[in-house]
Amino acid sequence: xxxxxxxxxxxxxxxxxxxxxxxxxxxxxxxxxxxxxxxxxxxxxxxxxxxxxxxxxxxxxxxxxxxxxxxxxxxxxxxxxxxxxxxxxxxxxxxxxxxxxxxxxxxxxxxxxxxxxxxxxxxxxxxxxxxxxxxxxxxxxxxxxxxxxxxxxxxxxxxxxxxxxxxxxxxxxxxxxxxxxxxxxxxxxxxxxxxxxxxxxxxxxxxxxxxxxxxxxxxxxxxxxxxxxxxxxxxxxxxxxxxxxxxxxxxxxxxxxxxxxxxxxxxxxxxxxxxxxxxxxxxxxxxxxxxxxxxxxxxxxxx
Amino acid sequence: xxxxxxxxxxxxxxxxxxxxxxxxxxxxxxxxxxxxxxxxxxxxxxxxxxxxxxxxxxxxxxxxxxxxxxxxxxxxxxxxxxxxxxxxxxxxxxxxxxxxxxxxxxxxxxxxxxxxxxxxxxxxxxxxxxxxxxxxxxxxxxxxxxxxxxxxxxxxxxxxxxxxxxxxxxxxxxxxxxxxxxxxxxxxxxxxxxxxxxxxxxxxxxxxxxxxxxxxxxxxxxxxxxxxxxxxxxxxxxxxxxxxxxxxxxxxxxxxxxxxxxxxxxxxxxxxxxxxxxxxxxxxxxxxxxxxxxxxxxxxxxxxxxxxxxxxxxxxxxxxxxxxxxxxxxxxxxxxxxxxxxxxxxxxxxxxxxxxxxxx
Numbered sequence: 001x002x003x004x005x006x007x008x009x010x011x012x013x014x015x016x017x018x019x020x021x022x023x024x025x026x027x028x029x030x031x032x033x034x035x036x037x038x039x040x041x042x043x044x045x046x047x048x049x050x051x052x053x054x055x056x057x058x059x060x061x062x063x064x065x066x067x068x069x070x071x072x073x074x075x076x077x078x079x080x081x082x083x084x085x086x087x088x089x090x091x092x093x094x095x096x097x098x099x100x101x102x103x104x105x106x107x108x109x110x111x112x113x114x115x116x117x118x119x120x121x122x123x124x125x126x127x128x129x130x131x132x133x134x135x136x137x138x139x140x141x142x143x144x145x146x147x148x149x150x151x152x153x154x155x156x157x158x159x160x161x162x163x164x165x166x167x168x169x170x171x172x173x174x175x176x177x178x179x180x181x182x183x184x185x186x187x188x189x190x191x192x193x194x195x196x197x198x199x200x201x202x203x204x205x206x207x208x209x210x211x212x213x214x215x216x217x218x219x220x221x222x223x224x225x226x227x228x229x230x231x232x233x234x235x236x237x238x239x240x241x242x243x244x245x246x247x248x249x250x251x252x253x254x255x256x257x258x259x260x261x262x263x264x265x266x267x268x269x270x271x272x273x274x275x276x277x278x279x280x281x282x283x284x285x286x287x288x289x290x291x292x293x294x295x296x297x298x299x300x301x302x303x
Numbered sequence: 304x305x306x307x308x309x310x311x312x313x314x315x316x317x318x319x320x321x322x323x324x325x326x327x328x329x330x331x332x333x334x335x336x337x338x339x340x341x342x343x344x345x346x347x348x349x350x351x352x353x354x355x356x357x358x359x360x361x362x363x364x365x366x367x368x369x370x371x372x373x374x375x376x377x378x379x380x381x382x383x384x385x386x387x388x389x390x391x392x393x394x395x396x397x398x399x400x401x402x403x404x405x406x407x408x409x410x411x412x413x414x415x416x417x418x419x420x421x422x423x424x425x426x427x428x429x430x431x432x433x434x435x436x437x438x439x440x441x442x443x444x445x446x447x448x449x450x451x452x453x454x455x456x457x458x459x460x461x462x463x464x465x466x467x468x469x470x471x472x473x474x475x476x477x478x479x480x481x482x483x484x485x486x487x488x489x490x491x492x493x494x495x496x497x498x499x500x501x502x503x504x505x506x507x508x509x510x511x512x513x514x515x516x517x518x519x520x521x522x523x524x525x526x527x528x529x530x531x532x533x534x535x536x537x538x539x540x541x542x543x544x545x546x547x548x549x550x551x552x553x554x555x556x557x558x559x560x561x562x563x564x565x566x567x568x569x570x571x572x573x574x575x576x577x578x579x580x581x582x583x584x585x586x587x588x589x590x591x592x593x594x595x596x597x598x599x600x601x602x603x604x605x606x607x608x609x610x611x612x613x614x615x616x617x618x619x620x621x622x623x624x625x626x627x628x629x630x631x632x633x634x635x636x637x638x639x640x641x642x643x644x645x646x647x648x649x650x651x652x653x654x655x656x657x658x659x660x661x662x663x
Contacts, residue, residue: 054340054392055343055389111512111516113334113338114334114339114509114512115512116339117340117342117508117512118504118508118509118512118560121502121504121505121509121556121560122560124501125505125552125557128499128502128552128553129550129553132549132550132553133548146407220347220400221400224398224401227397228394228397228398231391231393231394266408266412268404268405268407268408270400270401271401271402271405271408272401274397274398274402275401278394278397278401281394
């Protein structure tokens with residue numbers, strides 16, 4: 001929110017600028033944390049976009065807020081609250097909607113989106129209650145919702161990296177069947193892939209990743225890092241490995257550029273990260289449009 | 304009736320009643336059309352719109368209504384059949400939320416002394432803080448939304464349940480979709496004043512989802528949804544009045560969630576009983592499922608997400624040879640008349656068919 005140093009000026013001498021920034025240990029920590037967050041959110045977001053679970057992802061992202069507020073209220077470390085609420089909300093959505101995805105009758109899609117919306121509203125209402133019960137928390141509210149890259153300690157970065165490694169390890173273990181189940185659930189189910197169990201596992205994993213990411217970016221902006229790089233990358237290529245890699249690269253660049261811009265300007269990191277990411281997304285849309293124009297014979301081909 | 308002796312309670316009840324009824328009616332169609340995520344997006348747009356108005360120094364409501372109705376109509380216009388892709392919506396509103404943070408910073412740095420809590424009250428509402436004039440305006444707009452919804456309810460229901468048949472009968476499906484979304488935007492702006500931008504989804508989704516669990520008859524469901532919304536906001540206001548440490552927005556949403564849970568529990572018990580009564584339990588249970596959400600099932604079948612997801616997925620699974628263009632062409636060819644119409648016509652006849660039976 002507040003410019004950290006006495007008005008640093010961006011000189012366009014990039015090497016010097018980075019040296020100025022990295023002279024502050026908290027900025028180095030912020031860049032490290034940003035890198036970890038970008039990778040985890042990118043990879044998880046890639047699956048989320050592929051599975052069209054943006055609404056569930058957004059709901060999980062928002063449940064980070066009551067988690068942190070509740071943990072502050074009862075006086076435990078905020079990260080416990082983040083994990084409890086995000087993973088809890090993921091479990092509720094996953095179990096109540098048969099895996100969080102319309103796998104049953106088509107009517108389940110209707111009730112699923114309504115249920116996700118109710119979970120979201122209720123968790124946020126809980127957050128409001130916790131904030132109201134914990135008086136004098138008002139300034140912290142915006143930090144919880146919109147994030148703050150100031151004051152990240154080195155030990156936090158280590159914890160962050162360890163959790164990220166755990167999340168990515170689990171994802172690597174279930175990655176192949178999950179990709180299969182995401183792309184074609186019916187064929188996967190017919191081949192004996194446990195589609196529903198994978199859906200539940202994925203949502204819980206997404207909850208864990210969100211809980212981790214939200215500690216740095218704030219509850220409202222995790223979603224930006226989850227959805228925007230992945231959506232842009234999937235516009236550009238349909239190859240799974242290439243677009244996954246591209247997602248991570250875009251997320252990484254956007255986060256670091258956002259940190260730099262936030263350091264050198266009075267405006268918050270959330271604004272910069274979402275703006276850069278949205279610009280990349282629009283550019284990807286434009287490239288896709290140009291590609292379609294360049295290959296008209298493919299655009300008209302039957303499915 | 305000492306609770307109504309306070310002017311602020313009178314204002315809250317007056318505004319809350321019509322806001323809740325409007326949200327109940329709009330939300331019913333929102334849930335039926337599986338567009339709850341659009342409502343979610345509009346809640347964040349409301350935050351940005353309100354803060355932009357605060358920064359510009361104009362009436363907060365002006366920013367609210369302009370932003371939500373504008374974005375809602377934009378979503379309707381840009382998407383095919385008035386229903387946009389969730390990923391596109393997600394991208395747009397994530398950025399709009401980022402803009403909201405930008406305005407929040409501008410606002411707090413510019414006039415931190417005068418009104419520092421404005422950001423929080425936009426996010427979480429302040430229904431007890433409504434003035435008499437605010438309440439009358441909110442009630443009038445709420446009434447207007449209800450009247451407009453009543454005017455389009457019949458064709459909109461037709462278009463929501465079976466879009467292609469409605470289109471074939473000459474119902475202006477696209478115009479209805481856009482008009483409906485504009486009304487959703489207005490309802491979101493209304494609800495922001497009552498429970499705040501972050502919680503308005505509860506007012507939109509919870510009474511409607513509860514009503515859909517209670518009855519499959521659309522007009523009855525519509526009335527139940529509006530009535531539930533009103534009852535929930537009354538109960539929430541009374542609860543917040545009785546226990547002053549509870550914020551009114553929390554009380555309202557908590558009551559709405561409890562009502563949904565109760566209806567869900569009742570629905571499961573009814574379904575379980577029916578399943579036990581029948582000899583072939585799985586058939587009976589799926590029949591009950593179909594009966595209760597029959598309208599929802601048809602709406603779900605005509606919802607774009609399933610057919611839309613289809614071709615893209617198929618192309619990805621077979622994408623060794625075909626590349627992105629193939630999936631794009633598949634998406635493009637969806638607008639060809641044959642495909643989607645066929646997909647939809649199978650819907651009501653197939654009943655609660657497993658998803659695999661739908662043509663993709």
